[in-house]
Amino acid sequence: MREEIREILAQYADEKYRDFSAGLIPGASPLLGVRLPQLRRIARSLVNDKENKTKWQEEALRYDGAYADVYFEETMLRGLLIGYGTAKKGVSCEEGLACLRSFVPHIDNWSVCDSFCNSFTFANQYRDEVWEFMQPYLYSEQEYEVRVALILLLSQYLKYDIDHKKIARNRKVGMADINDSVPNRELSVSTRMQYPYLEKILTTLNRPFDQGYYAQMAAAWLMAETFVCFPYESARMLSDGCHMDAWTYNKALQKIRESLNPDLEVKEYMKSLKMG
Numbered sequence: 001m002r003e004e005i006r007e008i009l010a011q012y013a014d015e016k017y018r019d020f021s022a023g024l025i026p027g028a029s030p031l032l033g034v035r036l037p038q039l040r041r042i043a044r045s046l047v048n049d050k051e052n053k054t055k056w057q058e059e060a061l062r063y064d065g066a067y068a069d070v071y072f073e074e075t076m077l078r079g080l081l082i083g084y085g086t087a088k089k090g091v092s093c094e095e096g097l098a099c100l101r102s103f104v105p106h107i108d109n110w111s112v113c114d115s116f117c118n119s120f121t122f123a124n125q126y127r128d129e130v131w132e133f134m135q136p137y138l139y140s141e142q143e144y145e146v147r148v149a150l151i152l153l154l155s156q157y158l159k160y161d162i163d164h165k166k167i168a169r170n171r172k173v174g175m176a177d178i179n180d181s182v183p184n185r186e187l188s189v190s191t192r193m194q195y196p197y198l199e200k201i202l203t204t205l206n207r208p209f210d211q212g213y214y215a216q217m218a219a220a221w222l223m224a225e226t227f228v229c230f231p232y233e234s235a236r237m238l239s240d241g242c243h244m245d246a247w248t249y250n251k252a253l254q255k256i257r258e259s260l261n262p263d264l265e266v267k268e269y270m271k272s273l274k275m276g
Contacts, residue, residue, distance in 0.1 A: 083119025143212030224255035
């Protein structure tokens with residue numbers, strides 16, 4: 001990244017915050033200690049630079065030689081530039097996918113992964129195209145390639161209906177919501193039509209995850225969130241010959257039980273499903 005950008009980051013470096021954050025992000029590049037809200041502000045200012053409207057792309061796509069990332073915050077800033085930049089009008093599907101392709105190999109920690117995915121609303125604009133693009137990542141053997149794809153499903157696909165409208169999580173989930181009853185089966189037909197990616201997400205999750213801890217945690221997190229949003233469909237997968245590996249499956253059940261949304265009876269039922 002250009003030296004002036006690095007100098008801007010250095011102005012906001014906080015030694016105490018750096019030391020605190022370093023222990024929370026294993027494997028990350030050296031930290032300066034710049035807080036995420038400030039990184040977001042810097043990214044938005046670059047993306048909204050009226051004098052140079054392509055500046056964000058120039059900065060986001062520089063990785064070689066003198067412009068290689070040194071600090072964690074530089075990689076984080078690149079991800080935010082791509083997230084905010086590709087959301088602008090006039091960015092084509094091809095340009096957005098090119099940015100995604102260029103950035104994924106540089107994601108090597110959960111923090112950059114999750115912040116980038118939450119900002120990459122481009123994926124929700126071009127859901128079908130990004131879905132196809134993500135397939136090699138979803139089934140990769142690389143830990144963070146899998147995590148990126150799963151967190152994109154969580155942040156940009158799971159909670160949006162066929163019209164791209166965002167839905168709220170169920171505030172309460174009881175046994176009546178997950179029982180295999182005729183009303184639930186009938187309602188599920190319309191639910192799957194209204195949320196076309198629900199079935200795809202469940203199918204993606206219904207397999208072993210052995211790429212590493214952060215891929216497994218992403219799968220468990222996505223499964224737990226899917227349960228809170230779509231309890232009947234999720235319960236059917238979890239209770240009927242689920243093919244997840246035991247660790248990820250049990251971690252998903254744990255996350256469901258830790259949630260405030262399911263009632264006590266549902267939590268006890270989830271506990272009974274635990275793999276030995």
